[in-house]
Amino acid sequence: MVQRLLPTREAEALLDLTRDIADAELRPVAAHHEDNGEFPREVFRVLGKAGLLGLPYPEEWGGGGLPYEVYLQVVEELATAWVSVAMGVSVHVLSCFPVASAGTRAQQAEWLPPMLGGELLGAYCLSEPQSGSDAAALATTAAPTGDDYVVTGTKAWITHAGEADFYNVFARTPGTTGATGVSCLLVDADTPGVSAAPPENKMGVRGSTTAQMIFADARVPGPRLLGREGEGFGIAMAALDAGRLGIAACAVGLAQAALDTATAYARHREQFGRPIGQFQGLAFLLADMAARVQAGRALYLDAARRRDAGLPYGTEAAIAKLVATDNAMAVATDAVQVLGGAGYTQDFPAERYLREAKLLQIVEGTNQVQRVVISRNLLR
Amino acid sequence: MKIAVCVKQVPDTWAEKKLTDADRTLDRESADGVMNELDEYAVEEALLLTEASGGEVVAVSMGPDKAEETVRKALQMGADSGIHIVDDSLHGSDAIATSLVLSKVLADKGFDLIIFGSESTDARMSVVPAMVAERLGVPQMTFANKVEVAGETLKIQRQTEYGYDEVESSTPAVVSVVEKINEPRYPSFKGIMAAKKKPIETVTVADAGVDAGQVGLAAAWSQVDQFSERPPKAAGVKIEDDGSGGVKIAEYLSEQKFI
Ligand SMILES: Cc1cc2nc3c(=O)[nH]c(=O)nc-3n(C[C@H](O)[C@H](O)[C@H](O)COP(=O)(O)OP(=O)(O)OC[C@H]3O[C@@H](n4cnc5c(N)ncnc54)[C@H](O)[C@@H]3O)c2cc1C
Ligand SMILES: Cc1cc2nc3c(=O)[nH]c(=O)nc-3n(C[C@H](O)[C@H](O)[C@H](O)COP(=O)(O)OP(=O)(O)OC[C@H]3O[C@@H](n4cnc5c(N)ncnc54)[C@H](O)[C@@H]3O)c2cc1C
Numbered sequence: 001m002v003q004r005l006l007p008t009r010e011a012e013a014l015l016d017l018t019r020d021i022a023d024a025e026l027r028p029v030a031a032h033h034e035d036n037g038e039f040p041r042e043v044f045r046v047l048g049k050a051g052l053l054g055l056p057y058p059e060e061w062g063g064g065g066l067p068y069e070v071y072l073q074v075v076e077e078l079a080t081a082w083v084s085v086a087m088g089v090s091v092h093v094l095s096c097f098p099v100a101s102a103g104t105r106a107q108q109a110e111w112l113p114p115m116l117g118g119e120l121l122g123a124y125c126l127s128e129p130q131s132g133s134d135a136a137a138l139a140t141t142a143a144p145t146g147d148d149y150v151v152t153g154t155k156a157w158i159t160h161a162g163e164a165d166f167y168n169v170f171a172r173t174p175g176t177t178g179a180t181g182v183s184c185l186l187v188d189a190d191t192p193g194v195s196a197a198p199p200e201n202k203m204g205v206r207g208s209t210t211a212q213m214i215f216a217d218a219r220v221p222g223p224r225l226l227g228r229e230g231e232g233f234g235i236a237m238a239a240l241d242a243g244r245l246g247i248a249a250c251a252v253g254l255a256q257a258a259l260d261t262a263t264a265y266a267r268h269r270e271q272f273g274r275p276i277g278q279f280q281g282l283a284f285l286l287a288d289m290a291a292r293v294q295a296g297r298a299l300y301l302d303a304a305r306r307r308d309a310g311l312p313y314g315t316e317a318a319i320a321k322l323v324a325t326d327n328a329m330a331v332a333t334d335a336v337q338v339l340g341g342a343g344y345t346q347d348f349p350a351e352r353y354l355r356e357a358k359l360l361q362i363v364e365g366t367n368q369v370q371r372v373v374i375s376r377n378l379l380r
Numbered sequence: 381m382k383i384a385v386c387v388k389q390v391p392d393t394w395a396e397k398k399l400t401d402a403d404r405t406l407d408r409e410s411a412d413g414v415m416n417e418l419d420e421y422a423v424e425e426a427l428l429l430t431e432a433s434g435g436e437v438v439a440v441s442m443g444p445d446k447a448e449e450t451v452r453k454a455l456q457m458g459a460d461s462g463i464h465i466v467d468d469s470l471h472g473s474d475a476i477a478t479s480l481v482l483s484k485v486l487a488d489k490g491f492d493l494i495i496f497g498s499e500s501t502d503a504r505m506s507v508v509p510a511m512v513a514e515r516l517g518v519p520q521m522t523f524a525n526k527v528e529v530a531g532e533t534l535k536i537q538r539q540t541e542y543g544y545d546e547v548e549s550s551t552p553a554v555v556s557v558v559e560k561i562n563e564p565r566y567p568s569f570k571g572i573m574a575a576k577k578k579p580i581e582t583v584t585v586a587d588a589g590v591d592a593g594q595v596g597l598a599a600a601w602s603q604v605d606q607f608s609e610r611p612p613k614a615a616g617v618k619i620e621d622d623g624s625g626g627v628k629i630a631e632y633l634s635e636q637k638f639i
Contacts, residue, residue, distance in 0.1 A: 009576075010572050010573055010576060013452075013456065013567075013572045013575075014569055014572055017456075017566060017567055017569070017572065020566065021566060046566070049565075049566070049568060050566050050567070050568045050569065051568040051569030051570050052569065055569065064569045064570075066569075
């Protein structure tokens with residue numbers, strides 16, 4: 001068990017609760033859902049009831065009022081058991097961000113309680129087939145029509161597509177180009193014209209549904225605009241700064257699980273008359289893995305503490321996401337190596353960790369894009 | 381309705397349990413303490429009963445300082461307040477002494493219902509609820525897999541080997557529950573924050589009106605003179621299947637009197 005520095009006894013109790021839920025509700029079913037590509041909606045209900053879907057938002061609206069420092073360690077702990085669910089929590093929290101940060105008080109009072117209370121699940125729709133890293137090239141339009149917006153276009157790679165109850169949709173006013181014409185709308189799942197395509201057939205994280213979302217002249221009421229028209233891209237980027245830390249926490253939890261699997265194996269597997277952990281060549285591999293896990297953890301916690309203190313943290317968040325996910329990839333690869341032939345089979349979770357780690361280098365800004373963010377801030 | 385739930389802190393169910401060399405009592409330091417699993421069902425049942433018809437739930441635990449965590453856990457799940465009976469003289473108490481102290485504390489407070497888990501994972505004797513009922517002179521309604529209260533009438537389904545008995549009594553009464561009865565809730569983060577402000581009263585042996593000479597290791601009716609570790613697992617029997625594997629397995633099982 002990871003020894004954590006937590007600010008309060010209540011935070012410790014929250015982490016205990018998270019571990020109990022992870023052990024009882026996530027770990028036993030993760031492999032089955034991953035094999036079958038089944039989204040565990042009921043697990044999110046359990047998490048919602050326990051209050052884990054709104055932790056970093058104000059208590060006034062039903063959130064936990066917790067600093068990122070604590071919330072992210074909850075995500076990390078969930079990720080040691082099942083990355084699909086930990087990432088789902090991170091994406092849900094991301095999709096509450098636009099209302100919480102840019103909504104009016106009236107919008108917050110109306111929508112945040114059910115979003116944070118765990119009854120509803122959210123999705124965040126920024127990427128499109130032709131605009132991934134270059135998010136500002138998005139083509140989905142939101143045409144002002146009477147008191148409504150008519151939304152038309154296709155969003156790609158949407159986590160919780162078809163499962164979510166609400167969708168944050170970034171769409172542009174017709175005739176605009178680039179970042180300036182983009183607005184953010186909160187769209188109900190049952191809005192006519194909104195539908196999900198069949199899920200992508202992914203190499204990993206198959207317990208998390210990913211699919212295109214199709215908006216075919218979907219009429220969204222005017223009061224569902226978050227912030228002002230044209231402010232959407234700024235909202236999207238601010239949300240991603242915070243969301244990246246969630247992905248970093250997922251990566252650290254995943255890497256910790258891979259390290260634990262490898263360490264346990266190295267203690268018991270004997271070759272040449274002794275446990276393989278007693279060969280320095282292998283022990284040093286484990287040492288490097290542990291160093292990588294801890295480095296990722298230290299980086300995301302540092303960025304989180306800056307955010308909690310109200311300091312700028314965009315560069316630190318990008319560095320944390322870059323290093324934690326690259327480290328998770330390396331650690332997961334080495335875990336397979338430590339298990340030898342066994343690591344390459346589905347009898348052990350190491351190969352699953354390897355498939356899952358790869359995703360974290362791609363989502364919420366590829367690791368190249370993190371470098372773009374970091375270097376741009378350096379050279380500014 | 382005023383309900384007491386008795387909760388016990390036990391070593392983590394999956395942890396290796398040890399006795400101490402010093403006085404041959406359970407080593408409570410060597411493993412993480414958790415709420416006895418069946419006591420979670422007891423807390424859940426108390427919460428369900430008061431949620432349905434009003435009232436309050438008080439979590440009561442006798443145990444060392446650390447046992448406060450278990451009282452706190454009951455508060456996080458939703459109990460209203462706690463009583464922690466803690467006193468150095470209690471160390472090594474047997475079931476008879478435990479039931480004495482619990483019954484004294486419980487008698488003072490006037491509960492309509494006292495709910496226990498039907499056994500603890502460390503001692504596994506299932507006798508404390510019955511002893512407490514006896515000492516309080518109230519009905520003992522043990523091994524319940526269903527509980528209903530209407531006015532001053534208590535009805536339970538008492539789990540038996542082949543089904544259940546329907547048993548009825550008046551309140552106040554002592555109930556012990558089995559795991560079939562419900563599905564205990566997780567605490568919520570709100571529950572964790574709310575528990576921070578809920579009172580836990582600490583009670584000593586003297587506060588309970590019990591003479592320290594009646595409790596603890598020295599007063600126990602039985603003592604452990606000697607103990608040895610469980611022998612390591614034997615290698616096991618390997619049966620190669622050359623066509624007669626099924627027969628050999630059956631022979632083995634019948635030799636061991638499993639079938
Ligand atoms: C499982 C999954 C879940 C996802 N969930 C969501 C979601 O919920 N919501 C959402 O909006 N999106 C989501 N995404 C989309 C994700 O954010 C994009 O996949 C990601 O931003 C990359 O975009 P792309 O796939 O179009 O790749 P591209 O942008 O086409 O990139 C291809 C390659 O080119 C590199 N590249 C691109 N531009 C540059 C550059 N300027 N310099 C150097 N290299 C560059 C990239 O790093 C990458 O290696 C998800 C994706 C996946 C796979
Ligand atoms: C798909 C697949 C196909 C295969 N096909 C064949 C086949 O056709 N024929 C065949 O005979 N075998 C085959 N193998 C077996 C393969 O050669 C072994 O998996 C390999 O030799 C490693 O042995 P192991 O899996 O038992 O791992 P182990 O030997 O248990 O090694 C576990 C880890 O410990 C490390 N280690 C072990 N000893 C030391 C040491 N002294 N110092 C430092 N590190 C050490 C290893 O490098 C590894 O990282 C196959 C394996 C797979 C996965």
